[in-house]
Amino acid sequence: MEQKRTVYMDHAATTPVRPEVVEAMLPYFSERYGNPSSLYALAREAKGAVEEARGQVASAIGAEPEEIFFTSGGTESDNWAIKGVAAGLRKRGDHIITSSIEHSAVIHPCRELEKEGFQVTYLPVDEFGRVDPGAVEGAITKETILISVMAANNEIGTIQPVAEIGRIAHDRGVLFHTDAVQAIGAFPVDVDAIGADLLALTAHKFGGPKGAGALYVRKRTRIATLMEGGAQERGRRAGTENVPGIVGLGRAIELAVAGMPRNATRIAGMRDRMIREILDAIPDTRLNGHPTERLPNNVNIAFRYVEGESILLLLDSLGISASSGSACTSASLEPSHVLLAIGLPHEIAHGSLRLTLGQDTTEDDVDHVLSVLPGVIERLREMSPLGG
Ligand SMILES: *Cc1c(COP(=O)(O)O)cnc(C)c1O
Helix, strand or coil: CCCCCCEECECCCCCCCCHHHHHHHHHHCCCCCCCCCCCCHHHHHHHHHHHHHHHHHHHHCCCCHHHEEEECCHHHHHHHHHHHHHHHHCCCCCEEEEECCCCHHHHHHHHHHHHCCCEEEEECCCCCCCCCHHHHHHHCCCCEEEEECCCECCCCCEECCHHHHHHHHHHCCCEEEEECCCCCCCCCCCHHHHCCCEEEEEHHHCCCCCCCEEEEECCCCCCCCCCCCCCCHHHCCCCCCCHHHHHHHHHHHHHHHHCHHHHHHHHHHHHHHHHHHHHHHCCCEEECCCCCCECCCEEEEEECCCCHHHHHHHHHHCCEECECCCCCCCCCCCCCHHHHHCCCCHHHHHCEEEEECCCCCCHHHHHHHHHHHHHHHHHHHHHCCCCC
16 A cells, blocks of 8 residues: 655654664663662763763853753753743842743743742844844843843744844843754854853754753853752752663754754755745745744745644645644644734734754655645635635
8 A cells, every 4th residue: 555645844843863863872771771870880881871962962052061951851941041040040130031932931931930020021023033132232120130032933933143142141241041942953053152151952853852951051150950859960950860862862962063054054945945936836925934044944934814723734634744833832722922923913823834844854845745735725715714
């Protein structure tokens, strides 16, 4: 029987684990299963693997190994950065600046802190989703302790001027955190070039396993510990290390950074062809996000007179995996906060489709999507009560 063709276009949600990464991880599930904290050869082997991965992550982002702390992923790293700094610096000030298009792993902890009496400024973005560094500067008060702006947006792909924001933060003596989850492997990420004091990343967005991430914490940064228990991660993040996950994270970030210039160029070529051909072939469409300051793998298009959810269902029935925004917002009926923040009216925000490419995406995959999408949209528009 012929297998149905499937095309995965949701790499911003997660990526397949690369074979080399699986291979590096496998021994740490079975023969090298030691607990890194124990005191025998098997444990030292696991400890050594964790420290090797720490070095791999550090060198990928221009940090020192002692500045890397392993976590369970992007969500934990973002939560730790925000709540940890808030708790650590509460006596110095109670004001945090962030943007209105951050991932919920940043927005939700900020909302929680507001309930505890912190002041949070959610800066608006322009029609392309860019934060104005001047607005960041203008929002700083003597109470400001932290600025958190993502390196690149997971829904619309917009890349933020984080180096400028980092410079402003430093000039004003304010800590700067950036959620670089979507940036790793897409463009060079260097903590000094960005001026980041804290930076969040997660393996499963660049060919590594789920449940393994890291928080970079610049030396001498005051940050409270959220996870209390054993002395792992130099006493700052307790819990037996996810050794296979950490090994996978190390190998994946090494591969992602080494392959970056070539991969990013190839993927951006496919992205540009998709955007051009979709906008050409289908009327009443617009590109969401920035036309050039954009992740190399992100296509996000608004289709008038249709619902994103219906597009997804039809595409799924044709073997194509895509997203209508972020995986977290697609479970609710509220349109994405990111699309609303760039000024899309509700009905157009609802009709948006995100296609995100990856290292395994081929020109054939792109051709396949381009060949079926116009028919899908036409069918939905014919049935649509919204007109068109
Ligand atoms: C996926 C993602 C996260 C969350 O990372 P997890 O490892 O899935 O918890 C945070 N921020 C951004 C921008 C993301 O894309």
